[in-house]
Amino acid sequence: MSKGARTRASILQAAVEMACLHGLSGVSLQPLADRVGMTKSGLYAHFRSKEALQLATLESATERFLEAVVAPSKGAAPGLPRLEDLYQRWLAWPGNAELPGQCPFFAAADEFDDSEGPVRERLERTFREFRQVGEQLIASAIRHGHLPADTDPEQWFHELMALRQAHHWAAGFMRDAKAPERSRVGFDRLVGRRPT
Amino acid sequence: MSKGARTRASILQAAVEMACLHGLSGVSLQPLADRVGMTKSGLYAHFRSKEALQLATLESATERFLEAVVAPSKGAAPGLPRLEDLYQRWLAWPGNAELPGQCPFFAAADEFDDSEGPVRERLERTFREFRQVGEQLIASAIRHGHLPADTDPEQWFHELMALRQAHHWAAGFMRDAKAPERSRVGFDRLVGRRPT
Numbered sequence: 271m272s273k274g275a276r277t278r279a280s281i282l283q284a285a286v287e288m289a290c291l292h293g294l295s296g297v298s299l300q301p302l303a304d305r306v307g308m309t310k311s312g313l314y315a316h317f318r319s320k321e322a323l324q325l326a327t328l329e330s331a332t333e334r335f336l337e338a339v340v341a342p343s344k345g346a347a348p349g350l351p352r353l354e355d356l357y358q359r360w361l362a363w364p365g366n367a368e369l370p371g372q373c374p375f376f377a378a379a380d381e382f383d384d385s386e387g388p389v390r391e392r393l394e395r396t397f398r399e400f401r402q403v404g405e406q407l408i409a410s411a412i413r414h415g416h417l418p419a420d421t422d423p424e425q426w427f428h429e430l431m432a433l434r435q436a437h438h439w440a441a442g443f444m445r446d447a448k449a450p451e452r453s454r455v456g457f458d459r460l461v462g463r464r465p466t
Numbered sequence: 467m468s469k470g471a472r473t474r475a476s477i478l479q480a481a482v483e484m485a486c487l488h489g490l491s492g493v494s495l496q497p498l499a500d501r502v503g504m505t506k507s508g509l510y511a512h513f514r515s516k517e518a519l520q521l522a523t524l525e526s527a528t529e530r531f532l533e534a535v536v537a538p539s540k541g542a543a544p545g546l547p548r549l550e551d552l553y554q555r556w557l558a559w560p561g562n563a564e565l566p567g568q569c570p571f572f573a574a575a576d577e578f579d580d581s582e583g584p585v586r587e588r589l590e591r592t593f594r595e596f597r598q599v600g601e602q603l604i605a606s607a608i609r610h611g612h613l614p615a616d617t618d619p620e621q622w623f624h625e626l627m628a629l630r631q632a633h634h635w636a637a638g639f640m641r642d643a644k645a646p647e648r649s650r651v652g653f654d655r656l657v658g659r660r661p662t
Contacts, residue, residue, distance in 0.1 A: 448620075
C-alpha cells in the first residue's frame with residue numbers, strides 16, 4: 271500500500287468511528303482534520319468536499335459491514351442457520367468490526383431522510399443491497415423447509431429489520447440490559463418457534 | 467392567554483416543526499430566531515439556553531403526541547380494539563398532529579444516545595411513559611381474552627415498537643409505498659391473526 275493509500279485508510283478509519291459516535295452529518299473536513307492531526311488543506315488533498323468525504327465514509331462503513339456481518343455468515347449451514355447467524359452478527363455490529371458506538375446507517379437514515387443527492391442515494395443503496403441479501407437467505411430457508419412455504423420474504427425481512435431497529439433503540443438509547451433477550455425472543459417468534 | 471404566553475406558544479410550534487424536519491439537535495436559538503422572525507435576544511427572554519429550549523421543545527412535542535395519539539384512542543372499545551387504534555394513530559404521527567416530517571423522538575434518540583443530561587433524561591421519560599401506556603393496553607387485551615394468556619406485555623410492546631421504527635425507516639427514509647401494508651401485516655402477525 272502506498273503512503274497516500276495508507277493515509278487515506280487511516281483518515282477513513284477515523285471518519286467511520288466519528289459516524290458511529292456522532293452521526294454521518296457530523297463528518298466534515300475541519301473536525302476530522304482535528305481528530306487525525308492534519309490540517310484541513312492536508313485533508314483536502316484526499317477529499318475535495320464534505321460530500322466526497324461523507325460518500326467515502328459510507329463506502330468504507332459498508333465494506334466493514336460486509337466483512338463483519340455478511341461474509342462470515344456464509345460459513346454457517348444453509349437455510350435458517352445461516353439466516354440466524356447473519357441476524358446475530360447484525361445485532362453485534364458495529365462492535366464486531368471493532369467500531370465504537372452505534373450502527374452508523376440507522377442514524378444517517380434520520381439525518382438524510384429529507385435530503386436529496388449522492389449521500390442519500392449511496393445510503394439507500396447500502397440498505398437495498400443488504401435487503402436483497404436478507405431476502406435471498408429467507409428464500410433459501412423456505413426452500414430448505416425451515417420456514418413455512420407461504421412465507422413472504424419481503425415481509426419477513428421487514429420484520430427482521432424492525433427487530434434490529436428496536437435493538438438499536440433499546441440497547442443504544444434506553445440502555446436496556448434486556449435488549450439482547452428481547453431481540454432473541456422476537457426472532458424465535460418470527461421463525462415460529464415456541465417460547466422456551 | 468397573555469401576549470407572552472402566545473408568543474411562547476408560537477415559538478414552540480416552530481421549534482417542534484424544526485425538530486420533526488431536522489432533528490432536535492438542530493433546534494437552537496439563532497436558527498429558531500431566524501425562523502420566527504425575532505432577534506436572538508428577543509428569544510432569549512423566553513428560553514435562557516439551548517438546553518432550556520430543547521427541553522421545552524420535547525415537552526411540547528410530548529404534549530402533542532399525547533393529544534394526537536394516546537388521548538383519542540381512549541374512545542375505542544377496550545382491549546385489542548383500543549390497542550390497535552393506538553397503533554394506527556402512532557403510525558400516523560406526527561402528521562395527525564398537523565406536524566411536518568418524521569417522529570421527532572426517534573431522530574432525537576440517535577442524536578442524544580451518547581449524551582448525558584436533562585434533554586436525554588426527558589426523552590427517555592417520554593419513551594418510558596409511553597411504554598407504560600402500551601403495556602397497560604396489552605395487559606388489558608390479555609384480560610379481555612383478545613391476546614393469549616401467556617403473552618408477555620414487555621416483549622409484546624418491544625415488538626410493537628420494532629414495527630413502528632421499521633415504519634419510520636421504510637416510509638421516511640426508503641420512501642417505500644408498501645410501508646403501511648407491511649406495518650399492518652406485522653401487527654396482524656403479532657396479534658396471531660391468520661394472513662388474509
